[in-house]
Amino acid sequence: MSKVKYYYDQETLSYRKIEVKKGKKIRNFLVFLLAAFLFGMIGLFTLLNTGLVNTPKELSTTRELKQYELQFEILNKKMEQMEKVLGNIEERDNNIYRLYFEASPIPEEQRKAGFGGVNRYQTLEGFDNSKIIKNTTRRLEILQKQLVVQSKSLDEITKLAENKEKLLATIPAIQPVNNKDLKRMASGYGWRTDPFTKARKMHWGMDFSASRGTPVYATGDGVVKRSDNRAAGYGNHIRIEHGFGYESLYAHLSKYNVRKGQKVKRGDLIGYVGSTGRSEAPHLHYEVFKDGQRINPLNFYYGSLTPAEYEELLHVASQENQSLD
Template sequence: MKKIKYYYNTHTLRYEKLETPLRVRLLQLFGFIAASIVTGMIIFAIAFRYIDSPKEKLLRQQNEDLKQNYGVLEERLKQLTLQMDELANRDNEVYRSIFESKPIPDSARIREMEKRKEIQLLQAMGSTELIKNMTSQLNNLALRMAYQQKSFDEITQMVKNKEKFLASIPAIQPISNKNLTRIASGFGYRIDPIYKDRRAHLGMDFTAPHGTPIYATADGVVTDAGFNTGGFGNRVVINHGNSYETLYGHMYRIKARIGQRVKRGEVIGYVGNTGKSSGPHCHYEVHRYGNPVNPIYYFYNDLTPAQFDRLLKIAAASNQSMD
């Protein structure tokens, strides 16, 4: 029940009902509402200044996690960059120097891969400074790694080509000669066994029992396999490519055939005494660019430094050749 207020009117000397005008009541209501709004805003400001909402707490935690993860990623990027620098250094200073190939500048690695646009998709991740910075570093590292992979693919091909090239260079003795006792005559001017005068001996003579296996000294293709009327008797000639060719003479029996591809160490015939020969032996020649060279420098797969020194002294003796 609404309370009714009275006041004492001194003019009429009696109590009269107190009635508040509508205008005053409206002003009071407006003042109350205004005060409530101001008070609410103050409370709201204080609350949101010092007290986080659940959503703000979640966002704040996510932000902290992002900062922490960014620090971890940044450290990892530094490590990867150092590893990338080491790989690039090995590529330039070690691997490519082995194959006598021109080093690749790091700027070329980046310029070459900038033509590819796939990595740019990372830039759609966001627009904050952290994301932009991380994206830029990832782009740079990804470009360098991609180009480094391309470089290593080229080096792998160089290795294969180098292996093939090395396999085609004469590198062993044509017969088994572990004790170095089978060198009968070396390269150079020697006494001819038939004519007894000094003549150019363009190969090395290896003495061995009749039927001893003769080995191809490098990979190649047989270009001649048969009897030769020029004095070598049964001979085999192998073209190794890369300007190398070898000749094996005075065989008892030929095993290789023309057009056959042979590997280093494969038996191509057997020691004999055919042609212009004074006893069972293998006459062995190495040709480079069509010119005979001293075969003694092409036994590096067979000999230790001490054995090579001993072989040089044996081959240098001015004795009589066997053909």
């Protein structure tokens, strides 16, 4: 119920009812509507600019941005996997393939050099996700450059390999114990726990756990340089000189099947697994040398293992466990 307002009339000395003209009512109503409209617009504008309320377009854009972020994360994970695979190829290229053919290793800074000078990613700046976009782009470009460098290196290796059949025959390229005769690959090349002192020390070869008397085979063509037990810790052992700076060593044998000065071919039976010398259990300790320096034998099994077998051997050999010698 609307309120009735009065005023005091001094002439009649009485209260009289205030009559509001129709035109004034309409004007007041329009002023109210205009004020309400202006207040509503100001409130809506304030809400839209404070981020408390998002328009359907903004919600859609936000969802798209989150989807793009997810795609960038997936792409970065894929690139991380590619970088690991390429890193393994580069390591083999420097430490195996280029050594095989007496080519100088490619320096690390050349393989993984970035892009200096002007800001290559200036056009990617100024966005909410500029950091992840720039990082992904940079990683992708470096990966592309590494692939180009590796491709050129393999082209060079292909040319060097044309007249290297003799070299390939001498490289120790097979596993010295057949997989069917193995109990397990006990320890790989690297830092391991000494079975006797329990101290952490460098293990310069690979230990293949097998029954006493298991055949041991020459891993490449060559000449038997030693076949004796006069080296500390190795017990009965054989050392084969393959040429081109390569040598292989087979330790803790139970007995020999070759003598010093004898020529052998890859795959020839040279001795039998034992536990002589500084050994905790029957196994073959196997080492590879290049120019007098010990190198990881794991890189030389391309001639006797399937990809699946090599992958399993790689996994086991990378574990830092206790060696058998």
